[in-house]
Amino acid sequence: MIDVNTQLTRRTLIRSMSAAGGMILGFQVPGAVAAVIAPKPWTTPTNGAEINAWLAIDGDGTVTIRVPHTEQGQGGLTSVAMLIAEELDVPWDSIRTVFADMNRHVNNGEEYIVTTTHGSQLVRLQHPHLMQAGASARERLKEAAARAWGLNRAQITAQQGVLSAGSRSAPYAEFAAVAGEITLAEEPAIKTNPDDWWLLGTSTPRIEVPLKVNGSAQYAIDTQVEGLVYAAVKSCPVPWGRLASYDFDQVRDRPGVIAVVELEAVPGKTAYSDLQNGVAVVADTWYRAKTALDLMPIEWDYGPDAEVNNDTQAETAKRLWEETGDVSNEVGGDTLGMLGDSDRVITSEYHRPYETHVRMEPINATVAIYEDRVDVWSPTQNQATPIMLVADQLGRDTRDIHVNTVFLGGAFGGNGGGNTAVTRQAAEIARQVGRPVKVIWTREEDIAQDKQRPPVHTRLSASIGDNGLPDAFFSRAVWFTQNAAERIGPATADVSINTMPYQVPNRRHERHNVAAHIPTATHRGPGANQNGFIIEQFVDELALAGDWDPLEWRIEMTKGLEPWQRVLLRLKEVAGFTTDLPRGQGMGIAVVEDHAAYCGACATVSVSRRGEVRVEKVVLVHNPGYIVNPSGAIDQLEGSVCYELSHALYGGLNIQDGRVVNTNYDSYNLMRMPQAPEVEVHFALSQDGWWGGCGEPGGPPTPPAVANAIYFATGKRVRSTPIMRHDLSWS
Structure with a gap:
């Protein structure tokens, strides 16, 4: 019954792919010219040479950069090329990018080092390796020219694809083959001062966009x-x-x-x-x-899991709130004792559900x-x-x-x-x-x-001192994850909890990890989205209870923390935050650290008397330390705002009889384009040695900023998502 083609070979496969248009592997700047997959995609052209695993130079001067990451709309192809080109020093229009071969990586000592494309890792973790690859290739080219010309390498300059010394000059391509065989006694240092950059930090069009516009991009x-x-x-x-x-x-x-x-x-x-x-x-x-x-x-x-539903998990969470959990972070003295002795204690309960x-x-x-x-x-x-x-x-x-x-x-x-x-x-x-x-x-x-974003139920308490600021802060979170020990732990459950920037002298954070049958996995901004929504609303409650303006409270509570002060003061400057707006209108503030980056959001909302919410505008101030491609970073931040806002407003999975009840976009709503807010992005860069991410950090502060704004518009505190399931009507 099964018709098996026993004559199919690799060569036949490649020919058939070529005839069908092939799988797009290469992208030229400009023009986005595509290459076809070869049996060994890293094989260099006959007239070119591999300098190192990351790049090869053709006889015509084309620089082929091998990208060991995927391109999912985050601009990774462009960022990788920019980081290498910065040190290699070649004209931007001479660059061609190809996807690196993972078989080579896996079976050749993992030579591309970081190959995952998640966790805002590409630039954050890979930048020194990419810049080193470019710098090493540049110095090898200079060494090859120096040997040919009877000079010292220090006498050779390399700029925009040309090697020169006095009256002599030659294109990189002339010495590429020899350079690929050279081993340097010492690898060169990379440029760490942005003042020395000629390409990094400039807005550069994304390499792959023409392919997506003309329909030739292959998925x-x-x-x-x-x-x-x-x-x-x-x-x-x-x-x-x-x-x-x-x-x-x-x-x-x-x-x-x-x-x-x-x-x-x-x-x-x-x-x-x-x-x-x-x-x-x-x-x-x-x-x-x-x-x-x-x-x-x-x-x-x-x-047996057919009996599980949202309510049974909520009941489990309420029970575990009364039991001591694993202590993930503790600072200062007896936090629980101080809460018991205080007569000004604020307690709240928050929840974020499964999301797909x-x-x-x-x-x-x-x-x-x-x-x-x-x-x-x-x-x-x-x-x-x-x-x-x-x-x-x-x-x-x-x-x-x-x-x-x-x-x-x-x-x-x-x-x-x-x-x-x-x-x-x-x-x-x-x-x-x-x-x-x-x-x-x-x-x-x-x-x-799908392996869903895991749900969390969190109870928080804090005591307010005579100065209106908290002197003790406690949280107890209950997470539901498949295989609790492996699928979620400090790497996710404690994100934005243990790194909470507010300098409360006594803090204690606990968590319960409950094994559940629903598969769970990472989800853009893992941990930070759940915890950010919870923490950043609760601190608004604390600020108001202590008679503080929410923005001024955050500035006061982060004194001495330069990255946060930079974000908050810039947000104060550009967002125009105020609590003095007419009924039905509100502004909210939230700040979250995620993937080594510091991001603040100010949301403006309008809420009709019937409770219809419109997010009018979100102003972001982002501090990832450094920026490679500003326009690409803005794209990512705008996208993360809309993606996370969509989940917070409309998402949330309904679990009944052990299964996900939602089936498609008719029952798992997404934010439509007319509902998207205006997003305004500002950077406040520390530039003092650490690199943070841009792909995820814009999301986590957005929902709590919106929820805080809704409170000022309606007087109603939204402590769970999806926000649109709450009655937000007012009179």
Whole structure:
């Protein structure tokens, strides 16, 4: 019944991809010229030379920069190229970027060092390595010229792609081959002072945008290879339930149907690497596969978790609020004793629910298995992960697994751990049917099986001293995560709690991590979004209880903390914050540290008498230490504001009978373009040695700033999301 093309080879695959337009791998500046995937994408052109793993120089002077990260709209291709070009010193229009080969990385000592594209890591963690690669290449080129000309390297200058000494000059390309063979006795220092930069810190158009505008950008879901078949998949709606039965005979004879594949559960050896039990229908088109799957009778064994719902978790949280949790941070004296002795104690309870990633590109993966290699196309934020997963699933050596990097249609943390299951599914189905397979999840399957943002219930208390400022601060959080010890811990649960900037002399933070069956994973701004919403509203409550202006309270409580003072004073200067607005209008302040960056938000809202909320404007002041590409950073900050605001206003998953009730965008609302606020971004850069992120930190302060603004507009405090489910009417 299964038509297997046994003649399919790697060479045939590459020819077929070329004929079909290929997978776009290279991007030229200007013009965005695309190259086609080669068996070894790092192979240098015949007239060029590899200087190091990061770059090669062609005979015509084109500099090919290999980017070991994905491009998901964050401008990573451009930032990587800028960081290398800054030190290499070449004309910007001579640069071509390609995605680096992860097979080389995994099997050659992880030479690209940081390859993940999440956690605002690309610039924050990779910048010294990228700049070092450029500086090292520059000095090797100078050394090659010095040897050829009988000079010392110090006598050679390298500028804008040209080597010169006195009256002699030559393009970099002339010495590229020799430079690639040179080992320096000592690697050069990189430029750390922004005053010395010629490219970094300038707004530079993103390299990949022309491809997206003209429609030639290739995503994983666009992958086409010879002999490709399609699979539609269903897993149990209640996570960790099992497939009880299915009746393939009911759909076996439908047009195009090839096979049914039962997917056995695979316990994860590391976080996010597991695979749940399910069933797939394989057909010659995805529509035929999905139609047959929908028509095929399936019975599930839901298991013991079918009794779980939002209310049962809330009851668990209330019980655990009365029990001592793990102490994550403690400063000063007996915080609990001081609270017990004080007659001015403020106590509040906050909650953020499960939230899903809602990427625009449906979750998908394509796997093609050959005798000598396995090719994978997956919209992943960490290309090394599919190599490990597929090797494990198929019992192959990692050297056989080749991940072809493509554009991502959104990710938000979900494509770091949230799409690993579909890659395992594609590998297993391809193994069983003997043909290349593309698996695509429906939006309903994506929301149901996504690894969600974990919920948290937090109770906070603080005592107010005679000066109107808190002298003791206590929080006890209850987190619900799958595999609590592994999926959430200090790295997430304590973000923006332990780093809370306010200098309260006595502080104690506790948490309970409760294992829950709903899969959880990172979600843009992990931990900071939940904790920021909670902390930044509660401190507004404290400021008002102590008769302080909320902005002045924050300035007072962060004295001596230069990064925060820089943000808050700039916010005071540009935002025009005031609590003196007519009823129905309000402004709110919030500041959150996330991914080594300090970000403040001032939100302006209007609320109708019926409770209809309109977020009019959000002013951000951001301090990540340094900025590589200001226009790209602004893009990221604006996007993070809108993304997080969408979840805070309209999101929130409803868990009933152990499953996610929300199925699509009709039941998991997103903010539409007409509802988006004006976003104004300012930078207040410390530039004193530390680098922070830009992709995530703009989100966390936005919802609490909006909630604080709603309080001033209506007198109602919103202590849980989604905000729009609250009655915010006023009279």
